Amino acid sequence: MSLLQDILYKVHLEQVIGSTNIEVTNVQLDSRKVESGGLFVAIKGAISDGHDFIGKAISLGATSIVCEDMPAEIKENVTYVQVKNSHEALGYIANNFYDNPSQKIKLVGVTGTNGKTTIATLLYKLFTGLNYKCGLVSTVQNIIGTKALAAERTTPDAVSLCALIKQMVDEGCQYVFMESSSIAIDQDRITGLDFDGALFSNLTLDHLDYHKTFDNYLKAKKKFFDELPAHAFAITNIDDKNGGVMLQNTVAKKYTYSLKTLADFKGRILENSLTGLEMLINETEVHFRLIGEFNAYNLLAVYGAAVCLGEPKDEVLRVLSMLSGAEGRFDYHVSSSKIISIVDYAHTPDALENVLSTIKKLRKGSEKVITVVGCGGDRDHSKRPIMAQDAANQSDQVILTSDNPRSENPYTILKEMEAGLNSAGKRKTITIEDRKEAIKAAVKFANPGDIILVAGKGHEKYQEINGVKHHFDDKEVLKEMFELLEK
Ligand SMILES: CC(=O)N[C@H]1[C@@H](OP(=O)(O)OP(=O)(O)OC[C@H]2O[C@@H](n3ccc(=O)[nH]c3=O)[C@H](O)[C@@H]2O)O[C@H](CO)[C@@H](O)[C@@H]1O[C@H](C)C(=O)N[C@@H](C)C(=O)N[C@H](CCC(=O)O)C(=O)O
Ligand SMILES: Nc1ncnc2c1ncn2[C@@H]1O[C@H](COP(=O)(O)OP(=O)(O)OP(=O)(O)O)[C@@H](O)[C@H]1O
Ligand SMILES: N[C@H](CCC[C@H](N)C(=O)O)C(=O)O
């Protein structure tokens, strides 16, 4: 329990009606979860307006309300706090309510279009390997020590996030590695957290449905670095066009990593094959189990962060060389008839291009590349035609299929993808809406030595159709089809 006046520390107040000298027992941004003695923060969202649920929150026992607009009806025994920005206020309130857990551990955040999960997961595995108890907040899962919890989003809302970090602190974690998605940064889900370090991977096309312009998307990522404290470190990929911009206005200690130019953490790829990466990192030669140039970047970022956190370089490289990546990221399998299948979470044009160019470089001879790919519904439309053509550019055969159609008609999504194909692309592409049938067709088309890429869903264990999540697992379906067709 805490006093409302303490919980409001750092919040920009406009007006207060009622006493702030009252106890708050729970903080909620969803009226349906409010319990007796609760503080309800009304947020204007994309779908609904939390201000419409203030009455409901009070009927469930809320005694404090934080809002941008004062309601017409003011109830006795309820304290109303008007703020300029409810999202930002919620960030500070959540941190104060949970007693600022991020100040009690080392917290490192990762942002960028692609690579966040990989980098955060590798950091978690590395520091666990260095004998620390660690927490992970990621798209695939959240982990406290060795206990895995399901993750609903990449970066949870401010209340769930602070509660999670508090649990990590209470259970003795010394480090927390987390993904900071651009949407979460924009919605102040990470406002008020005390970061010790931040990493930037890259910025390419995604989430324009939400951010509207590339400039807004860039600004959301940059806000993370602009708000870092001076004691934190900030590491950027200087080979990315926007890598420098990210650190322009930060007061944190600045570091760079690169595969192409001089940098604090400099890497060079000596060999890139299906057995892994042979790299020179700041003059030390190391072999890694991860595959592909994009993972060379991820490994450099992880190495840089570990060095910034004071770990001995040789020990970092020794542990890092033994690690595998995150589930569903370049997840590689060879069937009994020697057909190679790769499940990868590439769901942006850049990621798809990277995965396919990695596959291309790994090909030895005349093996065919068969790509199965779709695009998610209720997400950025602009990436759909581009991803179809990207797939066609670097594959011998493309099967367009459904990803998570969500509330959209899957055929509309597929039509938008097909519209991006040039005539050569059209000739090698077929569309099979049913994802299971699409994977089956790919396995049928493949001969020994050929490579099947199933892109877009990676670790996901479901397919979301009209608000219902049906069990679906690309790796499981591939296995089933190999068993069925290779008998
Ligand atoms: C577009 C977006 O990010 N939406 C998120 C956002 O919703 P919103 O603010 O628009 O909420 P809303 O539904 O309009 O409701 C407004 C407010 O009214 C409240 N409400 C609503 C109904 C009610 O009865 N009572 C009530 O109090 C809601 O709790 C909310 O506070 O805030 C909600 C609470 O945190 C999130 O659940 C919701 O995530 C939706 C489900 C989502 O799909 N988000 C995705 C796009 C997302 O966040 N992705 C990123 C990036 C992914 C990546 O690249 O890895 C992520 O970090 O996961
Ligand atoms: N550094 C990188 N640069 C470009 N592409 C990458 C990089 N790292 C991974 N990828 C590709 O992007 C896909 C997603 O990687 P990852 O899950 O690590 O990214 P993410 O930023 O967490 O994505 P999301 O925002 O959806 O959670 C991978 O499956 C791979 O195809
Ligand atoms: N975190 C990303 C994941 C996309 C994964 C893809 N399978 C899809 O459903 O579009 C998002 O919510 O936009």
Ligand SMILES: [Mg+2]
């Ligand atoms: Mg992620």
